[in-house]
Amino acid sequence: MAESIDKQARIQVIGDPIEELPTSIDRVDQWDIYKYPSVLVNVEPARQDEILLKIRSDELRRLQPVFCVSRSKMSDVLSDGYLEQMRHRIPSIIEKLSLLHKTPHPEPLDLLAWYCWPRSHFHLTPVWSAIYQKGYRYPLLDCLVGIEANLALMRAVEHHLLLPGKLIDRIRLCRNCQSGRLNYVDVCPECNSIDIHLKPGVHCFVCGYVDDQDVFIQSGVMKCPKCSTKLRHIGVDYDRPLERYSCYSCYIRFIEAVVKARCHDCGEVQSPDDLTVSTISEFQVGKLARQIALEGSHLLHLPLAWGAPITVDHLPWLLQWTSSNQNRYGGDNTVMLIWLSNLSEVKIDLGLLRVQERLKELVKRMQGIFRETDVVCQYSDDILILLLPHTSERVWEALRDRIASLSEVEGLDKLEVVVQVQALPVPEGKKAEDWLKEWISTVTHYDGDVS
Ligand SMILES: [Zn+2]
Ligand SMILES: [Zn+2]
Ligand SMILES: [Zn+2]
Known part of the structure; x- marks a missing residue:
């Protein structure tokens, strides 16, 4: 049984061999897709992501069926599944790949259609990482079309090649550079300084003077620095002002700090309401994919x-x-x-x-x-x-x-x-x-x- 799967589907193993597929290679460039149309990756997770990225960016091998033994950060988005799905997914992918009407120098949308149409399980899935400027990216798009990924996605949706699927997240981005690397910081409402402190204050009833409590304490006794009245009883001699915060830059006291979002990438300081809101979704195959796959370029x-x-x-x-x-x-x-x-x-x-x-x-x-x-x-x-x-x-x-x-x-x-x-x-x-x-x-x- 094990041997017949090997013959029928001809799967190359990269990494450690498994019981039913005892021969293996070590590197992507050793994989001969004409002899072995499909590949099973069996390496540790960090190296697996590297291999998957390499395969999906490789002009010769990017469309081929790729399966993994174990999960890694990129395995859900760049592979076609795992060992247990391999047997029934490979034949239909291989068959549909053979039907593609390929043209030399494909345009991004064509390439995307060639990739997604042969895969009935296809989902374009975003991945979050701190290294991405927006927080989320679609690694498959990055591999297939490179720097044109964002534009290609927009056009693919516009042309019904991809359909928005499950909503994954809603993010806020810098209005200036679209970065998601933002720091939310509370600042002084008067001078925007971040040097603000929560400080109890005192309001003298006799002369009306207001300041930080420290200023009123002299040799352990609470005394107004302005009118020198001893302040003994709260509610009678003094009370606490509502302004709980004190700014060390402009010395005002205030009730609530203002929250600002500061962009780590371009330095722009903006109010949270001014940030660009963007939704992040999965995408599924749309109708145009079939047309392109079977009839050639959409252009x-x-x-x-x-x-x-x-x-x-x-x-x-x-x-x-x-x-x-x-x-x-x-x-x-x-x-x-x-x-x-x-x-x-x-x-x-x-x-x-x-x-x-x-x-x-x-x-x-x-x-x-x-x-x-x-x-x-x-x-x-x-x-x-x-x-x-x-x-x-x-x-x-x-x-x-x-x-x-x-x-x-x-x-x-x-x-x-x-x-x-x-x-x-x-x-x-x-x-x-x-x-x-x-x-x-x-x-x-x-x-x-x-x-
Ligand atoms: Zn006073
Ligand atoms: Zn201030
Ligand atoms: Zn920015």
């Missing part, structure tokens, strides 16, 4: 065959340059934004290949509307930015209507096309890049005027 490269296509990197420069020219020599120039507002839903409904087909058709029709001198840029998967030189308000109003009517054409009826225009120049003192970003975020969060 739709529009076949922009007309006008002068340029890349996103050059767009702000061009807008700035056109604006400067316009400021100096006059004329009319217009920027047009075309947003396919429900593209991610349509992708899930129709599948990537059919969406790509329809977009090709859409672009072909657009081609008939624009001129050779118009500049076109695929700003993102679902946004096109066009620069229409020498175009006045009257012309672009007409264009806008014609583009909006494109989606009424058969086969594109599900696609919602939002068209917005802005006249150049970019306002004085504003960077074209910021101006463009602001505009795009206003439009894409805007739910009126959907043509």
Whole structure:
């Protein structure tokens, strides 16, 4: 029995061999995934985490089934389970991995889909550690996509590749640098000094003087330092002021200290109410994962065959340059934004290949509307930015209507096309890049005027 599992699933052991799998290797780079598609890690916990991180970051081995004998900090988030789950999980992962439509140089979302779709047990789980600036991170994302992890997570959720699952925690972060390494400290409400002390005070009824009790005690007798009255009876000669605290920096007395959060990373001092609240969740596999896994990349490269296509990197420069020219020599120039507002839903409904087909058709029709001198840029998967030189308000109003009517054409009826225009120049003192970003975020969060 033991031998047949070995043959069928071909599992490589890293670390100490176990009874049913008697041969083993010592290092990740000795693991030949073509001979042994799966691996069982059997080492002490600290080394196990190192090995798991290495496997999931390794371009050749990162998607393979990985199991552990014992638990470690990272084993739940980076492995596929433990010895007892190994037998029934391996066959389905291996089978689905063989169905993946892989492309060279995958984009982060593609890679994520290739990883999570073959695993029916998949959960993207956060791990807390003091070394992480925010407190929590998703080690699997860090391994698979590296520095783009946060952005990739945001986009994966936006595109229904990952769905938020169980809520794990709610955290507060520095408003300035998003660090979770904060110290909550009570300070003087007047001067913000932390040098404050709980000190009993005395209020003299005769002259009204208030100060720390120490000041009133002279040779063991309580005597007002101002009017020299001996204070014998509380409630008759004196009482205790409500201000229990004393500040050693500005010497005021006060009732309650103020709590401030000081960021260990950037030094920003803020009130707890000003901290950024952020929720930390687990994530599950969403619908788009299947589409990407079986049909290839989720990125739709529009076949922009007309006008002068340029890349996103050059767009702000061009807008700035056109604006400067316009400021100096006059004329009319217009920027047009075309947003396919429900593209991610349509992708899930129709599948990537059919969406790509329809977009090709859409672009072909657009081609008939624009001129050779118009500049076109695929700003993102679902946004096109066009620069229409020498175009006045009257012309672009007409264009806008014609583009909006494109989606009424058969086969594109599900696609919602939002068209917005802005006249150049970019306002004085504003960077074209910021101006463009602001505009795009206003439009894409805007739910009126959907043509
Ligand atoms: Zn007094
Ligand atoms: Zn003070
Ligand atoms: Zn900070």
